[in-house]
Amino acid sequence: MSERYELRFAGSGGQGVILASVILAEAAVISGLNTVQSQAYGPEARGGVSKAETIVSRETIWFSKVKNPDFLLALTQASVNAYAPSLKEDGVMMIDDSLQAPEGFPEERLLRVPVLATAAEKVGKAFTANIVAVGAINAALGLFGEAELLEAVRRHIPRGTEEINQRALDAGKALIQADQAEAFRRRLG
Amino acid sequence: MSKAVLMQGNEAAVEGAIAAGMRFFAGYPITPSTEIAEGCARRLPQEGGKFIQMEDELASIAAVLGASAAGMKAMTATSGPGFSLMQENIGYGAMAEIPCVIVDVQRAGPSTGLPTSPSQADYMQARWGTHGDHPVIALSPSSVRETYTLIIRAFNLAEKYRTPVIFLMDEIVGHMREGVELPNPNELIINHRKMSFHDGANKQCYFVPEGEYVPAMKPFGHGERYNITGLAHDQSGFPTNSSQIAGKLCQRLMDKVEKNVDHICRVEEYAMDDAETAVVCFGGGARAVMEAVLQARAEGRKVGMFRPITVWPFPEKALKARLPQLKRILMVEHNHGQMLLEVQRVAGNEKPVDFLGRIDGTVITPEEILNKLAEMEGEHHAQ
Structure with missing residues (x-):
C-alpha cells in the first residue's frame, strides 16, 4: 500500500466531478485517513472545464494541489486530452466509454466504463453519473470499505434522494468485473 | 469511525x-x-x-x-x-x-x-x-x-x-x-466587549479612564441616547474641530493596537531554531512552503518557515529576533511583492531578502520554492 494516493476528476461543469471528489475525500475522513480536497473551475455554472482533486494519505498533507495523479476520472473528451498526459507513469485512467483514450495509452492502465449511459438509462437520471462513477472507482481501486463509502455519499446528497443514489452507487460498482478490480486494487482505508 | x-x-x-x-x-x-x-x-x-x-x-x-x-x-x-x-x-x-x-x-x-x-x-x-x-x-x-x-x-x-x-x-x-x-x-476562549451601563457626565460614551486605551461600549438604541460619527469627536461622541481633542483621539486609536502588538501578534515558526534560511509566507501560501521546508530539511539544508499568523500589524519583533542567525530570507507570496516590503523594512541592510511571487492565478509549488532556494544558496556561496 502506498502512503499517499492522488486522484483527479475532470469533466464539464454540471457533471458533478467536484462532488465525486468531495465524496471520496469524505470516505477518507470516515476511514480515519488524512485528506485534502480542492478544485479548479471557471466562472460558468454549467459548461466549461471543471477539475477536482482529492489527496489521501496516512501522513499530514501540506501542499494541496496534485501535479501527477495516481488516478484520473475523465468524463469529457477535452478533459481526457488535457489530463491523460499528467498521470503518473503507472497511473490509472477511467474514462466514459463514449470517449477515446489518447493514442498509445496502455490498455492495462485504462478503464473504459459506460458511466454516462448507466446513469441515464439504468439508473434513469443523467445527474447520477458522478455517483455511478464513485461506485465504479471504489470497486476498481478498493480504496475504502463499502460502509464508509455509502456513509460518505449519504452526507453529501439531498434528503429524499437516498434510494436513487444507492442504486447509482450499486450500478457503478456492477460496472467493474472482479478480475479488473484485482488488477487495479489500491486499498487504503 | x-x-x-x-x-x-x-x-x-x-x-x-x-x-x-x-x-x-x-x-x-x-x-x-x-x-x-x-x-x-x-x-x-x-x-x-x-x-x-x-x-x-x-x-x-x-x-x-x-x-x-x-x-x-x-x-x-x-x-x-x-x-x-x-x-x-x-x-x-x-x-x-x-x-x-x-x-x-x-x-x-x-x-x-x-x-x-x-x-x-x-x-x-x-x-x-x-x-x-x-x-x-x-x-x-x-x-x-x-x-x-x-x-x-x-x-x-x-x-x-x-x-x-x-x-x-x-x-x-x-x-x-x-x-x-x-x-x-x-x-474555547470567547471574549466580549466591555460594556458600560452608567449614565452621567463622567460616563460619556467614549470615556476612557487614564492609562487605558479602549472605552467601554455603551448600549446603543436603549438607555441614554448618544451620538456615533465618523467625524473627529470628543468623549461625548459629538463632532469637534479642536485639534487638541482630534489629535488625542487619533493617537489613542493608533496606540490601542501599537501598544498591544505583543498581545496581538502571532507567528508560526517551523524548523527555525538552527535555520540559516527563513522562508516567510502567510495564509494558503504556507502549504507549499511547509512541503518545501520538509524536503530541504530531509536533504540536510538549514531552512525554516516563518509564518505571520497576525499579518497586520506585521510581527516585526519576532522576525528581528531571528535576523542574527539568518544568512538569507526568501519571501513567498501570491502577489507582486507586498509582505516583501515589510520583510525588507525589518531586514534592512542586514540580510539579503529574495522574492518568489505569482500573479497569474495559479499556486506556487514546492518544487519552485526548492529551485529558488538552490539558486539563492548558489548565488550567496558565489559571493
Whole structure:
C-alpha cells in the first residue's frame, strides 16, 4: 500500500466531478485517513472545464494541489486530452466509454466504463453519473470499505434522494468485473 | 469511525464565527467567499441569529456596523472587488470604534480579475485600503482547522480593542476541504466587549479612564441616547474641530493596537531554531512552503518557515529576533511583492531578502520554492 494516493476528476461543469471528489475525500475522513480536497473551475455554472482533486494519505498533507495523479476520472473528451498526459507513469485512467483514450495509452492502465449511459438509462437520471462513477472507482481501486463509502455519499446528497443514489452507487460498482478490480486494487482505508 | 469531519475553509469560517458568538451577518455573495454567505444563511436562523443579503457591499458593511453598535457580534464576507467597496466604512468602524469582522477571501485581481483563482494581493489593501491613519488588525489562516480557531480570535480581538478586524483568507484555504476535528466548545476562549451601563457626565460614551486605551461600549438604541460619527469627536461622541481633542483621539486609536502588538501578534515558526534560511509566507501560501521546508530539511539544508499568523500589524519583533542567525530570507507570496516590503523594512541592510511571487492565478509549488532556494544558496556561496 502506498502512503499517499492522488486522484483527479475532470469533466464539464454540471457533471458533478467536484462532488465525486468531495465524496471520496469524505470516505477518507470516515476511514480515519488524512485528506485534502480542492478544485479548479471557471466562472460558468454549467459548461466549461471543471477539475477536482482529492489527496489521501496516512501522513499530514501540506501542499494541496496534485501535479501527477495516481488516478484520473475523465468524463469529457477535452478533459481526457488535457489530463491523460499528467498521470503518473503507472497511473490509472477511467474514462466514459463514449470517449477515446489518447493514442498509445496502455490498455492495462485504462478503464473504459459506460458511466454516462448507466446513469441515464439504468439508473434513469443523467445527474447520477458522478455517483455511478464513485461506485465504479471504489470497486476498481478498493480504496475504502463499502460502509464508509455509502456513509460518505449519504452526507453529501439531498434528503429524499437516498434510494436513487444507492442504486447509482450499486450500478457503478456492477460496472467493474472482479478480475479488473484485482488488477487495479489500491486499498487504503 | 473517526470523529473528524470533512470541512471546507469557508465552512470553518462560518462555524468558527458562530462559536465566537457571531449572530448577525450582512453580505453580498461573491466568489470565492460565497459559501460563507450560504453557510450563514443556513446556520444563523438555527442559532437565533440574523442573515441578511444586502443590495451591495457598501450596504453590507454599513449593516454590520449598525448591528454591532446595537450589541451583536457581526460579520461580513467578500472578495477583492467587494472589499474595495467596503473600504470607506471600514474606516468609519475604526474611527467610531465599532467591533466587527470582515472576511476577505482573496482572489486574483486587479478589478474582477480571475474570480475562481487564488491570490494574496489584498495584503496591502487590508492595511491601507481605507483613507487616513487608522489602526488595523488582520489575521490570515493557512488550514481549515486554523480558519475555525483563528476567526474566533478575530472576534476576540475586535471585541477587546473595539476595532474592525480583517480576516484575510485566500481561495486556497477558502475552497479547500480537509478532515478536521473541531475543538470542544467548552475549551474555547470567547471574549466580549466591555460594556458600560452608567449614565452621567463622567460616563460619556467614549470615556476612557487614564492609562487605558479602549472605552467601554455603551448600549446603543436603549438607555441614554448618544451620538456615533465618523467625524473627529470628543468623549461625548459629538463632532469637534479642536485639534487638541482630534489629535488625542487619533493617537489613542493608533496606540490601542501599537501598544498591544505583543498581545496581538502571532507567528508560526517551523524548523527555525538552527535555520540559516527563513522562508516567510502567510495564509494558503504556507502549504507549499511547509512541503518545501520538509524536503530541504530531509536533504540536510538549514531552512525554516516563518509564518505571520497576525499579518497586520506585521510581527516585526519576532522576525528581528531571528535576523542574527539568518544568512538569507526568501519571501513567498501570491502577489507582486507586498509582505516583501515589510520583510525588507525589518531586514534592512542586514540580510539579503529574495522574492518568489505569482500573479497569474495559479499556486506556487514546492518544487519552485526548492529551485529558488538552490539558486539563492548558489548565488550567496558565489559571493
